[in-house]
Each structure stands twice: as C-alpha cells, then as structure tokens.
Amino acid sequence: MRWGIVATIKAPARDILNFAAHYLEIGADHLYIYLDDDYESAQSRLEQHPRVSVIRTDKAYWTKGGKHRPAKHQVRQGRNATHAYARASQHLDWLLHVDVDEFLWPHRPVGDLLAALPDTVQTARVRPIEALAPPDNAAPTDVTFFKGFIPAQGQRQQISQSLFPTFGLYIKGGFLSHIQGKIFVRTGLPDVTIRIHNAFQNGEELPQKAELADIDLCHVHVKDWETWLDQYRYRHNRGSYRSDLRAAVPSHKGGMTIHDLFATLEKSDGKAGLRAFYDEVCVASPDLLKALEKRGLLRAYRLELDTKRQRQFP
Numbered sequence: 001m002r003w004g005i006v007a008t009i010k011a012p013a014r015d016i017l018n019f020a021a022h023y024l025e026i027g028a029d030h031l032y033i034y035l036d037d038d039y040e041s042a043q044s045r046l047e048q049h050p051r052v053s054v055i056r057t058d059k060a061y062w063t064k065g066g067k068h069r070p071a072k073h074q075v076r077q078g079r080n081a082t083h084a085y086a087r088a089s090q091h092l093d094w095l096l097h098v099d100v101d102e103f104l105w106p107h108r109p110v111g112d113l114l115a116a117l118p119d120t121v122q123t124a125r126v127r128p129i130e131a132l133a134p135p136d137n138a139a140p141t142d143v144t145f146f147k148g149f150i151p152a153q154g155q156r157q158q159i160s161q162s163l164f165p166t167f168g169l170y171i172k173g174g175f176l177s178h179i180q181g182k183i184f185v186r187t188g189l190p191d192v193t194i195r196i197h198n199a200f201q202n203g204e205e206l207p208q209k210a211e212l213a214d215i216d217l218c219h220v221h222v223k224d225w226e227t228w229l230d231q232y233r234y235r236h237n238r239g240s241y242r243s244d245l246r247a248a249v250p251s252h253k254g255g256m257t258i259h260d261l262f263a264t265l266e267k268s269d270g271k272a273g274l275r276a277f278y279d280e281v282c283v284a285s286p287d288l289l290k291a292l293e294k295r296g297l298l299r300a301y302r303l304e305l306d307t308k309r310q311r312q313f314p
Contacts, residue, residue, distance in 0.1 A: 005098055031052045034080040048313075082193045170255060176222065
C-alpha cells in the first residue's frame, strides 16, 4: 500500500529538512512539500531526492488562473493539500496532510496498517500526542516526552484538570494545541477537498472513517520557552490560539477560550503569567511525568531528527 504526505511549510531550512527526512525514513513513498516562503536552500536540497516534490507557492503559483493568495495560512494549507491530492491519485493509495511540527510514530509499518483497512474506508485518522519541553536546568537528552491522547469517553476533561490543577479547565484534553489529529485520505475519490483535520466530497465530510490506533502523531508544538514565546503572538492572533476557536469548557461552567485565557494572563501578570501557564502545561517536570505515567499517558520517543536529516540529505 503506497502512501505519502503533503505539507505547507514556513519554517527554517533545517526544520524543513528534518521533517522531510523523518517521513522518508519511516517509509513514505512520496512527499509533496509546498514552501510558503522563499527557501532556496531547502528547496534545492529537497529537489535532489527522487521521492520529494517541491512546490514554491510564489506569486505566480497563486495568481495562476486569476486567483489570489489567501490571507489565512489555514486556507492556503487546504488548497495546497487539495492540489496535491489530485496529483497523488496517480501513484499513491493514501495521502496524509500534516504540519512541519508533526511526526508520525508508527508501531507497525504504515503501509501494512493502511492495507488492513476495509476497502470502504475513505479516511483514517491518527491521534496526536503532545511534546513536553525539557525543564530549563535539565541535562541534555535525545528523548522527547509526550502527553498521551485521552479518549473522549475516558473523562477527558476531568483528567486534564487533575493533571493541570490551575489551567486544565481551559485546555482540551490536556493539550495546548489540537486533539483532532490528522487524516489519511484514500486517493482516487472524485471532487475531494482537504482541510486541516478533515476531508470533504461535494461539500460533505467523507463518511467512511477509521482510526489508526497503532500510530501516534507526535506533535512538537512546544520546544522550549524562548521558541514558544517567539511564536506566541502569531498563534494568538492568527494561529492555534486565535479568538474564533471554541473553549474546552463552556463559559457558563467556568471555562474560557485559550485566546481569552492568554489575554487575561497577559493583562494581569504580563510575561510572568504566560510563563506560569507554560511551566504547568508545557514542561516535562518530574511531577508531571509521574502523574502522566500513573495514568498510562506518558510517551517517550527518540525522534533523532538531525540524524535522519544527515542520512537523507548529506
């Protein structure tokens, strides 16, 4: 069973190459990389690999056919993924739409897992696990710790609040970012459009679905305090903390959106308020690791991204 990925990427060249190398190493048959900015150094190296197609989404790309570059990156991602889907149908059986900070971690070969699905299944979802940043004083290690995914039927919000007493009420399933995960879409279906977390046919969500329990989607949403803070303002205004996203718990039950929570913390305590949130929710503290392990929610993987990059793009 042949499979591949599509991603629209705006990131440093090293991160782009790390991402591509990881998917090549776990067996992706083809990668469609849409560069959302001018990354000549990454493009030239990616183009040397026979299993990678690189598309620079410059002005000429977007204005082809009289169209304009969408202002929202989420819309650009969806259009690029749909564009790749049409191309992938010629030589892939499945296509996965992911971001540059998301890394599949399969416990069995991906192709085997997809081949085992019934022919009627049109999409296969992989659920996320969310990376924890190392404490400031931690010794260097090649292990990344992750918070595991809490199923909806497993008292998700109660567990979140027990793990994060101060801020668990405001985050979905203990995650700062999404809990929906990402989907593989079976190729060859007519009139399909792909979005961030779902796929549609003639405006209706594809109905025949499955979940791949033997794959984790390692979401490295947080690396360290400085990087998170650098990305915070964009995410708060236009990204994963933007104002139109729903709250984990309704306001009449004491909840508020993550956008409003961060705005409140900044107004009351400034950067120190954000740091308090980060320390509780995003850091692999000994106490949090113990609590996650006790609930069977601790994951620890060696991603070895630099090593993979050096092998695939020497």
